[in-house]
Amino acid sequence: MDNTVFIVDDDASVRDSLGLLLGLRGYRTSLFADAAGFLGALRADWQGCLIVDIRMPGMNGLELQRELQSRGCALPVVIITGHGDVSSAREAFRADAIDFLEKPLDEAKLIKAIDESFRRQSVSLSTRQQQQAFSRRLDELTPREHEVMELVIAGRHNREIAAALGISPRTVEVHKARMMAKLDADNVPQLVRICLESGAS
Amino acid sequence: MRDQDNTLQHLPNQLSALAWTLAFIGLYVALDWASYVSPLHQLNVTPWNPAPALGLLFVIRRGGRATAALLLAVIASEILVRQVPGGLIVTVWLGVVLTTGYLVIALLLKRYFPDSGLFTSRRTLLPWSLIIILGSLANGLLFVSQLLVSGLLPRSDWGDAVMRFWIGDGVGIFVTMPLLWWLQDAAHRQAFGAVILRWETLAYSALTVLTLWIAFVPGAEANFRYFYVLFLPLVWAASRQGLAGAIFCVATLQFGMLLGGLLHDSPDISLFELQTRAFLLALVGFLIGTAVDEQRRSAAELRQSLRLAAAGEMAGALAHELNQPLTALAAYASACRQLLERGADDVQFREAIGKMTGEADRAANVVRRLRDFFRTGATQLEKIALTELVATASSPFVSQASAAAVDFRVGTIPAATINGDRLQLEVVLRNLLANAFEAVAEVQAKPRRVSFNAFVDEGCRLVIEVVDNGPGLTEALSEQVFEPFRSSKSSGLGLGLAISRAITEAHGGTLTANLSGQGHFRLVLPIEAQTARRKSSHG
Numbered sequence: 001m002d003n004t005v006f007i008v009d010d011d012a013s014v015r016d017s018l019g020l021l022l023g024l025r026g027y028r029t030s031l032f033a034d035a036a037g038f039l040g041a042l043r044a045d046w047q048g049c050l051i052v053d054i055r056m057p058g059m060n061g062l063e064l065q066r067e068l069q070s071r072g073c074a075l076p077v078v079i080i081t082g083h084g085d086v087s088s089a090r091e092a093f094r095a096d097a098i099d100f101l102e103k104p105l106d107e108a109k110l111i112k113a114i115d116e117s118f119r120r121q122s123v124s125l126s127t128r129q130q131q132q133a134f135s136r137r138l139d140e141l142t143p144r145e146h147e148v149m150e151l152v153i154a155g156r157h158n159r160e161i162a163a164a165l166g167i168s169p170r171t172v173e174v175h176k177a178r179m180m181a182k183l184d185a186d187n188v189p190q191l192v193r194i195c196l197e198s199g200a201s
Numbered sequence: 202m203r204d205q206d207n208t209l210q211h212l213p214n215q216l217s218a219l220a221w222t223l224a225f226i227g228l229y230v231a232l233d234w235a236s237y238v239s240p241l242h243q244l245n246v247t248p249w250n251p252a253p254a255l256g257l258l259f260v261i262r263r264g265g266r267a268t269a270a271l272l273l274a275v276i277a278s279e280i281l282v283r284q285v286p287g288g289l290i291v292t293v294w295l296g297v298v299l300t301t302g303y304l305v306i307a308l309l310l311k312r313y314f315p316d317s318g319l320f321t322s323r324r325t326l327l328p329w330s331l332i333i334i335l336g337s338l339a340n341g342l343l344f345v346s347q348l349l350v351s352g353l354l355p356r357s358d359w360g361d362a363v364m365r366f367w368i369g370d371g372v373g374i375f376v377t378m379p380l381l382w383w384l385q386d387a388a389h390r391q392a393f394g395a396v397i398l399r400w401e402t403l404a405y406s407a408l409t410v411l412t413l414w415i416a417f418v419p420g421a422e423a424n425f426r427y428f429y430v431l432f433l434p435l436v437w438a439a440s441r442q443g444l445a446g447a448i449f450c451v452a453t454l455q456f457g458m459l460l461g462g463l464l465h466d467s468p469d470i471s472l473f474e475l476q477t478r479a480f481l482l483a484l485v486g487f488l489i490g491t492a493v494d495e496q497r498r499s500a501a502e503l504r505q506s507l508r509l510a511a512a513g514e515m516a517g518a519l520a521h522e523l524n525q526p527l528t529a530l531a532a533y534a535s536a537c538r539q540l541l542e543r544g545a546d547d548v549q550f551r552e553a554i555g556k557m558t559g560e561a562d563r564a565a566n567v568v569r570r571l572r573d574f575f576r577t578g579a580t581q582l583e584k585i586a587l588t589e590l591v592a593t594a595s596s597p598f599v600s601q602a603s604a605a606a607v608d609f610r611v612g613t614i615p616a617a618t619i620n621g622d623r624l625q626l627e628v629v630l631r632n633l634l635a636n637a638f639e640a641v642a643e644v645q646a647k648p649r650r651v652s653f654n655a656f657v658d659e660g661c662r663l664v665i666e667v668v669d670n671g672p673g674l675t676e677a678l679s680e681q682v683f684e685p686f687r688s689s690k691s692s693g694l695g696l697g698l699a700i701s702r703a704i705t706e707a708h709g710g711t712l713t714a715n716l717s718g719q720g721h722f723r724l725v726l727p728i729e730a731q732t733a734r735r736k737s738s739h740g
Binding site for chain 2: 011013014016017018020021024025055057080082083103104105107
């Protein structure tokens with residue numbers, strides 16, 4: 001699915017005008033009058049960014065942001081508000097908001113925030129894909145290969161690994177070569193980097 | 202030529218100053234003549250001497266250059282009222298002595314009370330009294346010593362003479378100067394009149410006459426023990442009309458007591474004894490009057506700051522509302538630029554521009570509401586028919602009710618009239634209804650209900666109840682909702698209950714939240730007595 005700008009604002013005119021403007025600038029838009037409507041329609045494969053007003057009847061914008069986080073939804077969020085105070089801005093950024101914009105909105109800042117959202121989403125998408133690929137490959141390792149990998153990352157030499165696992169250094173070398181091949185790593189430093197980036201231990 | 206022009210230009214000013222001086226001298230002599238009763242040895246020592254009060258005020262207003270006029274007035278009085286006792290030279294010398302004394306008192310008053318020469322609070326009443334009393338005593342000692350030197354007074358009488366001069370001048374100034382101060386020019390007279398020209402003044406003045414009669418007629422047989430009743434009208438006047446009322450009542454009492462003393466001419470009580478009582482009355486009256494004024498001033502300040510707080514809250518709420526149309530306007534304008542750049546057709550343009558006009562109107566409405574609120578900064582009272590008020594306030598909610606599936610019922614509205622500010626009361630009613638509608642919006646399981654009822658209770662007060670079947674308030678929340686900046690609302694009028702309560706209290710009413718497991722607000726307003734009667738005769 002393409003990137004879409006989702007706008008949640010209880011004010012019909014604000015919604016309509018932003019929809020018109022962003023539509024003319026070539027963005028796909030989807031408009032919602034409140035948080036409940038958005039959550040009701042939310043799909044896991046939605047991509048793009050969410051622009052949400054803080055003050056709304058029912059669930060407010062910050063609550064919606066937290067709700068999305070707890071659901072594991074990675075849609076980047078831009079908060080807009082009529083009266084920005086420090087505490088709500090802080091709350092928004094702590095929950096990883098892309099930007100916190102004050103009404104009336106500055107067009108350039110809004111566009112920048114949307115593009116930043118899209119960029120950050122694609123970055124997070126590619127790292128996530130890498131992570132998924134790595135963990136799939138990690139699953140292919142045998143228990144013994146896994147043990148060898150952990151000791152290699154810990155900086156042990158083949159002889160030390162052999163002593164620790166009670167096998168010959170020659171066998172360690174075989175396990176290590178298979179493990180490196182399965183994980184698609186050319187040398188030890190690269191292996192360490194891949195493991196660190198993916199967060200695997 | 203030029204000099205002549207200048208002289209001609211200044212001539213009206215000089216003439217006017219001369220006219221004022223002559224008027225002052227004439228008034229001074231007239232006051233002295235009128236108060237020249239039971240003098241000591243045909244001298245300027247009388248039980249009540251109000252003329253110096255006029256002299257002091259004249260010097261305070263005009264400054265040191267009025268000294269000559271005061272001297273002239275004092276000497277003219279001696280000549281016209283007392284036919285020059287002891288020859289012209291002695292009279293002029295005594296005039297110089299007296300004028301010097303008055304000048305010192307006037308300068309002291311001007312120095313310590315630079316604004317007006319009169320006390321305005323309880324704190325300043327004491328120094329003011331001390332200047333008058335001690336100044337009069339010093340002046341008395343000086344004047345009587347000169348009388349002794351000039352041989353106009355027997356040596357044996359000097360103590361009595363000092364006492365009489367002290368009381369006559371001291372009480373005269375003490376009682377009369379505040380009254381003359383209020384009468385000194387058009388602005389002061391208008392302010393004084395605004396307080397005094399009421400039926401109530403007539404009522405306590407009648408009581409003054411009655412208590413004077415009690416003090417002098419039955420009181421004479423009881424050794425003048427009934428003077429304390431004179432405090433009754435004084436306390437009435439001072440507590441209801443503040444210092445202005447006290448000053449007026451004290452002047453009336455002083456005049457009445459002197460008249461009573463003269464008519465009665467009883468050996469049991471001298472005019473000087475009466476004057477000491479008058480002084481005590483004046484002191485108590487001024488104390489109560491200034492206390493009442495101070496209390497009223499602080500109450501007014503509190504009301505003003507409450508109003509400012511309410512206005513601040515309203516401005517905050519309206520700023521938020523102003524932001525919505527401004528956001529839309531800016532976005533539509535940007536959209537128009539996009540349309541222009543891509544050469545869009547007329548229809549799209551027309552549509553976008555039409556929407557912009559709509560948003561501009563919306564913003565203008567918000568501004569108008571803010572302006573209306575500030576216009577009502579001074580509550581404008583008018584007689585409002587309750588039925589009209591309710592119809593205007595509830596009409597937007599009737600259409601909203603059908604849209605939001607709310608069963609909205611307005612009960613029978615009594616034919617009462619409220620004395621209040623139409624706009625502010627509308628704000629209160631709309632706010633209560635908006636709250637109720639917002640509360641029932643959360644109701645899903647049962648039909649949504651909002652009811653509006655009004656009736657007149659036994660105490661001739663109008664009771665308005667707005668009840669909804671929403672979740673209602675908890676005890677902790679019921680007081681909190683009236684505090685500013687507690688609103689949990691996102692949009693709508695957003696005025697908060699704080700402002701509604703401030704408005705209600707400014708109208709002498711109350712606004713409370715009832716804890717009944719549902720939304721229940723109770724607004725009580727005073728209504729006009731005759732409409733309450735009319736209502737009961739209607740059934």
